[in-house]
Ligand SMILES: [Fe+2]
């Protein structure tokens with residue numbers, strides 16, 4: 167079901183409680199009573215149209231928000247992406263780590279299997295960190311510089327120099343599929359890991375992995391399907407302007 | 413296995429629900445989205461599905477262009493979205509209607525129409541479904557992947573072409589549901605295809 171302005175915010179969570187992460191990233195706190203999405207966004211100073219696109223894309227993987235999302239500013243989009251990264255590193259990843267740690271502690275026989283799992287996730291954590299660091303230090307600043315140049319009336323040569331050294335096409339090529347290892351980890355636990363005695367922690371871990379994987383898929387889709395095409399268009403326009411100037 | 417997905421565009425709540433209950437009788441189907449007003453049809457382009465069932469009374473000259481475009485662009489590598497009419501008349505001739513469902517059609521007729529369309533679509537987009545058992549040869553390949561060898565090195569070692577190695581790798585990934593080298597390594601250790609010590613030797 168499509169989430170619209172007039173739906174109660176509480177119902178959005180009832181519909182899919184994974185949206186709690188999205189609300190959190192927008193700084194929306196619980197306790198909004200029967201207020202609608204539009205009302206809550208207004209109080210929290212959130213762009214309601216942007217919120218709707220993000221949350222709809224999040225709950226429905228078949229919802230392709232590219233057209234509407236294209237109208238929002240790069241600043242708005244990258245801010246959301248940054249907050250998502252922060253959420254991964256501060257909440258979702260540590261949660262998974264501590265679940266694995268608990269499983270290792272509680273395990274007496276075949277501990278080596280869990281140690282293996284722990285190492286796998288540790289490597290993954292580092293990979294994810296490198297991935298998001300690269301985006302935050304190189305890619306996002308670049309996209310914002312492009313947007314500034316696109317919006318400004320004057321042609322600044324520094325942007326031209328910047329575009330000589332980097333382009334969104336480079337990002338498109340280097341942007342790795344960061345959710346694949348989570349997919350593997352899930353399958354290893356579901357299909358192949360000799361089950362530990364206390365399956366409770368194992369289920370919690372799977373639940374957390376599903377949640378992180380779904381979130382990262384949604385996140386990468388915004389990067390690939392929204393940010394990249396948007397910047398590509400802007401690059402074209404800027405290049406054309408420089409061409410006319412010469 | 414991939415499900416056949418549907419979008420339903422119809423004003424009447426009763427007809428929508430009726431149609432959905434029929435579609436749900438067909439295994440491996442999923443309703444992606446429902447639209448009940450002319451205005452909402454504009455958003456059709458934001459969704460992907462195998463089939464769109466639409467009552468032409470929801471169409472106008474603008475939205476019919478959108479629908480036309482959808483029927484001409486392939487969705488997610490699964491071929492074109494097929495458009496089914498929920499009314500006998502077809503004023504919108506530019507749209508490539510693949511089937512008409514009439515309001516007085518019996519449940520069996522509707523089921524037959526839809527199952528035929530789904531069947532045709534599956535044979536048009538065949539997806540090889542081999543048994544999931546992993547072969548002896550594949551275990552050999554898997555062992556070497558887990559030991560950290562490249563495709564080229566595996567090919568040389570087993571006297572096969574690099575292309576064959578790639579094909580084996582694809583099959584292994586499909587059968588096990590594991591895509592990455594570290595993931596395959598864990599599988600290999602859990603199944604005693606290699607020892608943990610073997611992998612540590614490589615890294616040091
Ligand atoms: Fe990212």
Ligand SMILES: [Fe+2]
Nearest residue numbers: 297301386389
């Ligand atoms: Fe990314």
